Amino acid sequence: xxxxxxxxxxxxxxxxxxxxxxxxxxxxxxxxxxxxxxxxxxxxxxxxxxxxxxxxxxxxxxxxxxxxxxxxxxxxxxxxxxxxxxxxxxxxxxxxxxxxxxxxxxxxxxxxxxxxxxxxxxxxxxxxxxxxxxxxxxxxxxxxxxxxxxxxxxxxxxxxxxxxxxxxxxxxxxxx
Numbered sequence: 243x244x245x246x247x248x249x250x251x252x253x254x255x256x257x258x259x260x261x262x263x264x265x266x267x268x269x270x271x272x273x274x275x276x277x278x279x280x281x282x283x284x285x286x287x288x289x290x291x292x293x294x295x296x297x298x299x300x301x302x303x304x305x306x307x308x309x310x311x312x313x314x315x316x317x318x319x320x321x322x323x324x325x326x327x328x329x330x331x332x333x334x335x336x337x338x339x340x341x342x343x344x345x346x347x348x349x350x351x352x353x354x355x356x357x358x359x360x361x362x363x364x365x366x367x368x369x370x371x372x373x374x375x376x377x378x379x380x381x382x383x384x385x386x387x388x389x390x391x392x393x394x395x396x397x398x399x400x401x402x403x404x405x406x407x408x409x410x411x412x413x414x415x416x417x418x
Contacts, residue, residue, distance in 0.1 A: 287367065287415060289328040292338060294318065294416040298374045304344075304413075306337045311344065311352040311400055323418060332364040346379055350402040351393065374412035387411070
């Protein structure tokens with residue numbers, strides 16, 4: 243199976259070192275949205291297409307592992323493949339292994355357990371002027387980026403950011 247970047251063609255992964263384990267930069271970096279950002283920027287996402295969603299910072303990919311949504315090294319298996327879905331103008335991503343939708347729980351932490359594409363599974367894609375994209379989720383009538391927050395036990399978890407900002411993880415979408 244070959245991977246193709248939506249805009250750049252084949253992706254060479256020339257850095258095979260195991261020392262780059264950073265999941266995020268040391269501090270949240272403000273992400274400046276493209277001046278033309280309208281909340282619905284499209285990096286070539288087409289409903290019905292399947293993608294690997296990769297962090298530009300860590301090169302790790304969005305993965306469903308033992309019921310948890312996390313970033314993990316690329317392995318290109320079903321738990322790292324996400325089908326793009328569109329419902330009422332909102333994007334969603336369905337995991338190809340579980341066939342459940344990427345969403346959030348009532349605390350804002352990412353989960354992948356819903357059989358439907360409703361409010362807590364709605365996403366927008368925002369293009370950054372510096373390159374890459376941020377994923378935004380709805381919280382009431384606001385859009386908030388996906389990033390990392392501390393869980394109840396102090397562990398770092400993927401989550402919708404608690405405050406309105408443009409800080410978050412920078413992503414790229416790799417079409418399979």
